Amino acid sequence: xxxxxxxxxxxxxxxxxxxxxxxxxxxxxxxxxxxxxxxxxxxxxxxxxxxxxxxxxxxxxxxxxxxxxxxxxxxxxxxxxxxxxxxxxxxxxxxxxxxxxxxxxxxxxxxxxxxxxxxxxxxxxxxxxxxxxxxxxxxxxxxxxxxxxxxxxxxxxxxxxxxxxxxxxxxxx
Numbered sequence: 186x187x188x189x190x191x192x193x194x195x196x197x198x199x200x201x202x203x204x205x206x207x208x209x210x211x212x213x214x215x216x217x218x219x220x221x222x223x224x225x226x227x228x229x230x231x232x233x234x235x236x237x238x239x240x241x242x243x244x245x246x247x248x249x250x251x252x253x254x255x256x257x258x259x260x261x262x263x264x265x266x267x268x269x270x271x272x273x274x275x276x277x278x279x280x281x282x283x284x285x286x287x288x289x290x291x292x293x294x295x296x297x298x299x300x301x302x303x304x305x306x307x308x309x310x311x312x313x314x315x316x317x318x319x320x321x322x323x324x325x326x327x328x329x330x331x332x333x334x335x336x337x338x339x340x341x342x343x344x345x346x347x348x349x350x351x352x353x354x355x356x357x358x
Contacts, residue, residue, distance in 0.1 A: 212231035212247070213230055213231040214230075214231065214232040214234065215227065217233075217235045218237055219236040220237055222239070224239070224240040224241055226241060227239075227242070228244075230243060231246060231247040231248065232246070232247060232248045232249075232250075233249045233250070235251045236252045236254050236255050237255065238257075239256070240258045240259055242259050242260045243259070244262045245262060246261070246262065247264045249267075250269075251270040251272055251288070252269055252270055253269045254270060255269070256271040256272075256273075257271070257273070259275075260274055261274065261276050262277040263278055263279070264278070264279050265278065265281045266281075267285070268288040269287050270287070271288070271291075272290045272292070273292055274293075276292065276294045276295070277314075279297050280297045280298065281296075281297060281300070282294070282298070284300070284302065285305065286303055286305055288302075288305045290305070290308070290309070291308045291309055292308075294307075294309065294311050295312045295314050296311070299311070
């Protein structure tokens, strides 16, 4: 009598190992659903997804997504963030910040890189984070710094305050 060999697969939904692998890949995720409010301090959260209302502090998160129905008020520090809803407070994004056209951002924002879609409303202070620069690179003659290219991305007037506004991008050589 021949013995049939069977391979047990861990990628089949319903198996313990499958559920464990999905949990590991998603990390520590907190989803605040539409119609739910949450207030306090959020700890040990890698990915915060907000569809409802959150008034809280979050430090050292990896990612935050504020959905179109979401509203966040507080002090948030994350690696990357995408805002489609409403944010109010202090936001520190060490990596990439995406502000969608449906978003409203009010407060103080510091970011590593920024993408803003047309239609987004931003009120407050936006600051690019200072990156610790390596020693300045010199050209072959060692007497001049590499030239920097400055591109003006936006120029206009703040109608409410009567102030000139300018957003520039600085790039190496």
